[in-house]
């Protein structure tokens with residue numbers, strides 16, 4: 001049995017990540033592939049509940065402390081990720097360590113410092129960055145409810161993502177400006193085709209950014 005694929009969808013808030021993850025889930029399910037969705041932060045764990053409370057501005061936390069909690073939230077699920085993939089199930093993740101770096105750098109934390117806690121996590125087979133100008137994302141529904149959802153912060157988050165894209169050429173940027181849900185879905189599927197057709201190398205814990 002071949003292992004599942006680990007696919008990550010990244011981007012600013014309100015760029016269509018969750019919609020595209022759901023579309024991919026439906027597509028893979030319909031084509032008979034075992035597939036599951038993950039979302040980071042996973043707000044259901046104890047650590048996730050602390051993160052949730054912070055994002056809803058119910059609690060305050062030191063910038064470094066919350067950075068490490070986001071990473072810890074990935075580490076607490078890392079063995080589950082490995083087992084799921086080795087069990088033949090594909091994972092589609094709505095955000096991962098790249099958001100971890102981009103949002104903390106946007107607050108002023110050091111770029112290299114931010115990358116460190118996530119080193120060694122399971123490495124995705126494919127990372128997409130859905131790119132939309134922050135001004136256009138801001139005009140979308142439900143914007144502005146949580147911490148970080150302001151034009152000023154999102155603009156800085158995007159700059160940090162641009163740096164990540166430069167340093168990690170394997171991240172695939174997709175400009176979703178003026179693109180329909182369906183056309184973005186088609187582009188993602190097309191980009192995934194070669195991966196789906198080849199057999200996967202054994203999984204290693206090797207995330208380096």
Ligand code: FDM
Nearest residue numbers: 040041070095096099100103104147148
């Ligand atoms: N976020 C997300 C971080 O700051 N660090 C992280 O490691 C992750 C995974 O949390 F503003 C931020 C990004 C976003 C918020 O994400 C919650 P959703 O996707 O909007 O729920």
Ligand code: MG
Nearest residue numbers: 013014146149
């Ligand atoms: Mg959000």
